[in-house]
Amino acid sequence: MTMKEKVTARFIRYVKIHTTSDPESSTYPSTSGQMGFMQLLAEELKSIGCTEVEIDKFGYLMATIPANTNKKLPVVGFIAHVDTSPDFSGENVQPHIIMNYDGNTISLKDGVVIDPAEFPEILQYKGQSIITADGTTLLGADDKAGVAEIVTAAEIIIKSAIRHGKIRLGFTPDEEIGKGTDHFDVKKFGADFAYTLDGGEIGELEFENFNAAGAKVVVHGRSVHPGAAKNKMINAALVAHRIISMLPAAERPENTEKYEGFFHLTDIKGNVEKTEISWIIRDHDFQKFEEKKKLLTEIVHQVNSEYGKIVAEIEITDQYFNMRQKIEPVMHIVELAKQAMLQAGVEPKVRAIRGGTDGARLSYEGLPCPNIFAGGHNFHGPFEFIPVQSMEKAVEVIVNIAYLACK
Numbered sequence: 224m225t226m227k228e229k230v231t232a233r234f235i236r237y238v239k240i241h242t243t244s245d246p247e248s249s250t251y252p253s254t255s256g257q258m259g260f261m262q263l264l265a266e267e268l269k270s271i272g273c274t275e276v277e278i279d280k281f282g283y284l285m286a287t288i289p290a291n292t293n294k295k296l297p298v299v300g301f302i303a304h305v306d307t308s309p310d311f312s313g314e315n316v317q318p319h320i321i322m323n324y325d326g327n328t329i330s331l332k333d334g335v336v337i338d339p340a341e342f343p344e345i346l347q348y349k350g351q352s353i354i355t356a357d358g359t360t361l362l363g364a365d366d367k368a369g370v371a372e373i374v375t376a377a378e379i380i381i382k383s384a385i386r387h388g389k390i391r392l393g394f395t396p397d398e399e400i401g402k403g404t405d406h407f408d409v410k411k412f413g414a415d416f417a418y419t420l421d422g423g424e425i426g427e428l429e430f431e432n433f434n435a436a437g438a439k440v441v442v443h444g445r446s447v448h449p450g451a452a453k454n455k456m457i458n459a460a461l462v463a464h465r466i467i468s469m470l471p472a473a474e475r476p477e478n479t480e481k482y483e484g485f486f487h488l489t490d491i492k493g494n495v496e497k498t499e500i501s502w503i504i505r506d507h508d509f510q511k512f513e514e515k516k517k518l519l520t521e522i523v524h525q526v527n528s529e530y531g532k533i534v535a536e537i538e539i540t541d542q543y544f545n546m547r548q549k550i551e552p553v554m555h556i557v558e559l560a561k562q563a564m565l566q567a568g569v570e571p572k573v574r575a576i577r578g579g580t581d582g583a584r585l586s587y588e589g590l591p592c593p594n595i596f597a598g599g600h601n602f603h604g605p606f607e608f609i610p611v612q613s614m615e616k617a618v619e620v621i622v623n624i625a626y627l628a629c630k
Contacts, residue, residue: 224260226375226379226615226619227611227615228624229375229378230371230375230611230614230615230618231320231354231611231614232500233370233371233375234318234354234364234367234368234371234609234614235318235354236330237260237367237370237371238316238318238356238362238364238367239258239316239317239318239429240256240263241255241256241314241315241316242254242256242260242305242306242307242313242363242367243256243306243307243308243309243312243313243314244257244306244307244309244396244397244398244399244400244402245307245309245400246400246445247421248307250495251280251281251282251397251402251405251406251611252281252282252306252396252397253266253306253395253396253397253400253402253595254306255394257282257305257306257397258278258282258396260305261278261282261284261305261394261396262278263595264284264305264370264374264394265277265278265284265286267323267374268284268286268374268377268392270381271374271377271378271381272288272378272381272382273286273287273377273381274286274287274289274290275287275390276323279406279408281319281396281405281406282396282397283379283391283393283394283395283396283406283407283408284393284394284494285391285392285394285411285412286377286379286391286392287389287390287391287392288377288381288387288389288390288391288392288549288625289337289389290387290389290390291386291387292386292387292388292629293374293382294388294629296387296388296389297388297415297416297626297628298388298389298390298391298413298414298415299388299389299390299391299414299415299416299417299418299624299625300390300391300392300412300414300416300417300418300420300484300590300592301373301376301390301391301392301393301417301418301420301621302373302392302393302394302395302418302419302420302421302581302582302585302592303366303367303369303370303372303373303393303394303395303396303398303419303420303597304366304369304370304395304397304398304399304403304421304543304581305366305367305370305394305395305396306396306397306398306399306400306403306603307361307363307365307367307399308361308365308399308603309399309400310361310603310604311361311603311604311605312360312361313360313361313363314360315359315360315525316325316356316360316361316362317356317357317359318354318355318356318357318362319331319354319355319356319357320352320353320354320393320611321352321353321354321355321574322352323350323351323352324345324348324349324350324351324352324353325349326346327338327339329345329353329355329519331355331356331358331605332357332358332359333358333359333605334358334459334604335384336432336489336528337355337464337601337606337608342600342601342606344424344600345412345600345608348610348612348613350613351610351611352610352611352612353608353611354608354609354610354611355608356605356607356609358430358605359605360601360605361602361603361605361607362607362608362609363607364597364598364599364600364607364608364609365399365421365597365602365603365607366398366420366421366597366600368420368597368598368599368609368614368617369419369420369421369433369597369617370394371614372420372597372598372614372617372621373392373394373420373621374392375618376618376621376622376625377392378610379389379618379622380622380625384549385490385622385625385626386626386629387626387628387629388628388629390625391412391413391414391417393407393412393417394441395407395581398421398580401436401542403581403584404581404585407585409585409588409589409590412590414590416553416556416583416590416591416592417451417585417590417591417592418556418560418582418592418593418594418595418621418624419580419581419582419592419594419595420594420595420596420597420621421580421581421582421594421595421597421608422576422594422595422596422597423596423597423598423599423600423602424552424566424572424596424598424599424600424613425569425571425573425595425596425598425610425612425613425616425617426569426570426571426596427574427593427595427596428557428560428561428564428571428572428573428574428593428594428595428596429573429574429575429576429580429593430546430547430557430573430593430594431507431546431547431550431575431576432507432543432545432546432547432575432576432578432579432580432583432594433484433505433506433507433512433543433545433547433576433577433578433579434505434506434507434508434512434541434543434545435503435504435505435541435542435543435544435579436503436504436506436508436512436516436539436540436541436542437501437502437503437504437539437540437542438501438502438516438519438539438540439497439499439500439501439502439537439538439539440463440466440499440500440501440502440519440523440535440536440538441499441535441536442459442460442462442463442466442493442498442499442534442535443457443459443496443497443534443535443536444456444457444458444460444462444494444495444497444498444534444609445457445496445575446494446496446497447493450586453524455471456495457530457534458495459493459494459495459496459497459498459534460493460494460495460498462498462499462526462534462535463493463498464492465498466500466522466523466526467488467491467500469522469525470486470518470519470522471486472479474486474515474624475487475488480577481575482507482508483503484504484505484506484507484508484511484512484515484549486502486504486508486515486519487499487502487503487505487506488500488501488502488504489502489503495501497565500521503542504516504519504539505577505578507545507547507575509544509545517547518576519537519539520537520539523536524536529588541582542579543579543584543587544583544587545583546582546583546586546587546591546592546593547589549586549591550586550591550593553591554589556593557573557593559624559627559628560593560595560620560624561573562623562627563620563621563623563624563627564623566623567616567619567620567623568616569616569619569620572596576594580592580594582594595617595621596613596617597609597613597614597617598610598613598616598617599613600616
């Protein structure tokens, strides 16, 4: 079986396993399907020759590709997450391979169409083989493509004569619900630096991401019969609406790009008596990030002062920070990834992540961890697709990094 066939076969096999994470769960991993997948993956890693294969009680799987040289070399790590997003169904995924994509609209079930007019990026893969789901689920390239690529590269490295140092592999649960590194043991992993395979289109290389926080505002109203409400009623839903409207409309996700941050309203629920609002706050620039948190807090305080009492309570929780600060002192690991891509015939596309990865938090825990493309597009929904060639190139990049780290 060729590399192309192996990475594709692995990916298709992996996405059929239900591993959606659950934000409401209090267990680690949050769903049993993830642990089941980790157990299958552990056996596969043993079968290809990995050593020190171990799953801990929190569902983290680590393994080793032993060094085949006595030369003192840095320990390199590769990391991917096994869960899929709860934003869309990941159960009973039915992948389809479209051979020699012709550039036309792809029609799937339930009226789902991947139209180049809406998703023009797909046209760059004309003539290649593309994998989609059937329209009723997401595909799961985020991040089972990364998992398949790491395992395939590991098999190639182990079976080849490529000289390399010790390589560590890590597979994490619950990345999609923000818990991917809650119990990741950096010391046990033992890598000097690592790469997450959790990026998008071919060539992506990222070493900076959003600073991130979650904000929740609870508005306490006063419900009075509307016929006798004058000077008595406080409509919590309307107060919530006012708070939302006081934030700058230009700083919403749909109005921002590149390095522009935003306030993203993720949930609002309630009634006259009580209404809860939730946002995520994002910005690459730490000062602007702090200013965003301050602005929302000041808006809530202003509303409270107008009522002369506390009608709205705010809680802001930092989630992760921009890894750039931790990567800049070790930029040689970014250069190493660039060289590995060029050697594979891939043009590096250095970008800032408009989001976060496990690598962001790991970088702050002492494991510098840039992010490399896994090849997928349109994650977290039925429009997701991945070109087979992009997965092949990701495998090649991993192998090249292992080799170049010996230089």
